[in-house]
Amino acid sequence: MKTITPKEVEERLRAGESLHIIDVREPEEVAAGKIPGAVNIPLGLIEFRMHELDKNEEYILVCRSGGRSGRAAEFLDSRGYRVVNMTGGMLAWKGPIE
Numbered sequence: 001m002k003t004i005t006p007k008e009v010e011e012r013l014r015a016g017e018s019l020h021i022i023d024v025r026e027p028e029e030v031a032a033g034k035i036p037g038a039v040n041i042p043l044g045l046i047e048f049r050m051h052e053l054d055k056n057e058e059y060i061l062v063c064r065s066g067g068r069s070g071r072a073a074e075f076l077d078s079r080g081y082r083v084v085n086m087t088g089g090m091l092a093w094k095g096p097i098e
Contacts (some may be wrong), residue, residue, distance in 0.1 A: 001073050002084045009035070009060060009086055010095035020059045024072045025090070033090075033097035035062060043068045046075060058082040065089040 012019055013036070021038040023030055030040045041049050043063070053059060059081065061069035066089040073085040 001070065001077065003087045004060060004084045005087055006089075006092045006094065010093075013037075013095065020057050021062060022053075022059050022072070023062045023090075024068050025063050029064060035090075035093065036096055036098045038062060043072055046072050050076060050079065050081070053081055055080050055082070058084060060084050060086055062086045062093075063089045065091050 009019065009021070019037070021035050023034050023038040023040045024043040024046065025040070026042050027040060030038075034040065041052075053076070059076070061073050061076075061083055063069040063072075066085060066087050069089060070085045073083040076083045
């Protein structure tokens with residue numbers, strides 16, 4: 001599984017790069033703050049909403065600590081999606097939140 005650090009995500013966002021970030025936490029967790037521009041698709045709904053994703057795009061998956069996003073990354077990767085897991089999750093995120 002490909003991984004990326006929160007610092008690398010933050011640097012890419014600061015450089016103006018357009019990233020596709022999927023936050024797989026539950027809505028009440030996301031309500032406390034998420035990476036700006038991240039789309040919330042809870043882990044339990046990934047299987048039912050993966051048709052919304054483009055297999056030609058790369059997605060960075062995020063959760064609280066990296067475990068759920070890792071499971072989501074394995075699931076999507078096995079179905080042909082280009083995914084990267086953000087290690088450490090939001091617990092390690094030092095950048096801005098919305």
